[in-house]
Amino acid sequence: MARVIRLDELDAIRSAGVNWRPVRRTLGVTGFGINAYSAEPGEQLIEEHDEVSGGAGAHEELYVVVSGHATFTVEGEEIDAPAGTLVFVPETAARRGAVAIAPGTTALVIGGESGTITPSPWEYWFAAGAAVDAGAPARAYEIAVAGLRDHPDHPTLRYNLACYASLAGDADRALEHLTRAVVADPRMRDWAARDADLDAIRADPRYPA
Numbered sequence: 001m002a003r004v005i006r007l008d009e010l011d012a013i014r015s016a017g018v019n020w021r022p023v024r025r026t027l028g029v030t031g032f033g034i035n036a037y038s039a040e041p042g043e044q045l046i047e048e049h050d051e052v053s054g055g056a057g058a059h060e061e062l063y064v065v066v067s068g069h070a071t072f073t074v075e076g077e078e079i080d081a082p083a084g085t086l087v088f089v090p091e092t093a094a095r096r097g098a099v100a101i102a103p104g105t106t107a108l109v110i111g112g113e114s115g116t117i118t119p120s121p122w123e124y125w126f127a128a129g130a131a132v133d134a135g136a137p138a139r140a141y142e143i144a145v146a147g148l149r150d151h152p153d154h155p156t157l158r159y160n161l162a163c164y165a166s167l168a169g170d171a172d173r174a175l176e177h178l179t180r181a182v183v184a185d186p187r188m189r190d191w192a193a194r195d196a197d198l199d200a201i202r203a204d205p206r207y208p209a
Contacts, residue, residue, distance in 0.1 A: 003027045006108055007036050007066065009155075016047045033111035036066075039100035045107055046095035050125055056084050057131070063087040063098070072098040090114065121151045125160040126158025137167035137188030155185035163197035174198070175206045182208045 010021035011154035011171035021036035023029070028119075039045040051059050063072065065085045071085050072079040074096045079087055081098070089096050098107065124147030141164035147157050158181035180199065181188040189208060192198050201207055 007108075008037075010036065011059075012038060017044050018047050019043075021106075022192075027075065032041075032111065033057060036106055036108050037153065038104075038106045039068075039070075040103055040105070041100055043100050045100045045105055046072070046098035046109070048095060051092035051111075057111060058092050058113060059097075060090040060092065060114045061109055061111040063089070064108040064110070066106050066108055068100060069102035070098045070100050070105050070107060072096065109118070118150050119147070121147055121154045121157045123147070124151075124157060128160070128164065132164065132167075137164045140164045141168060141170075141173075145151050153180045153184055155188055156173065159188050159191065162192075163195065166200045167197050169200065171201050171204060174201050175204060179206070181207050 001184060007023075009022060010023065010026055010110050012019040012021055012087050013150060019038045021038060023034045037045050043129070046063065049055065049056065050059065063081075065081045065083050065087075067083050069083065070085075073085070074089055075094050079085075081087055082102075107115045124144045128140035128144040131137070131143060143163055144157065144164060144197075147154070148161075151157055158177045160176045162176075162178035162181060165171075165177060178188070178192060178201070184193070192208075
């Protein structure tokens, strides 16, 4: 079941000179680190720290300013961060911190160990969508085919690659991907029967019946 809470309903715990709102502990998140911090003008929003010192998780961190306005400092560089700004710090040794400059400033912090996340299959065909819309199916194929490194047998990824290759006039690749998609998930055969993207290969004797 979904666990739901508003940021302003979380306890604001004063620690290390900042107001910590314990998102991860409250919701029981186990897949990644996530917490929130709040501050008023002139107050420290994010304590100055790195991710290699004692107590740190050695995480790469993404800071999302969800309300108010802050100034971040990362390795001496000041970053203006009004609400809606995302500040990503991949280097664990980089010193970073932030100060609020507007009332009601809140930042959400998401962290995790570098290289531990496998992108979801859908990310690859979502990323290819703009190329398809622009009439560049060959480019869409180049973008999405990278997903096979992590998901070599994913039927929907294979199906989309078949569509891009068919639209690009590459029948051999289109038929290979479509065949593998249908073998992995027979429902793909029904999708293909109604999909104009595959019209160019439909008469080929290799087309999966």
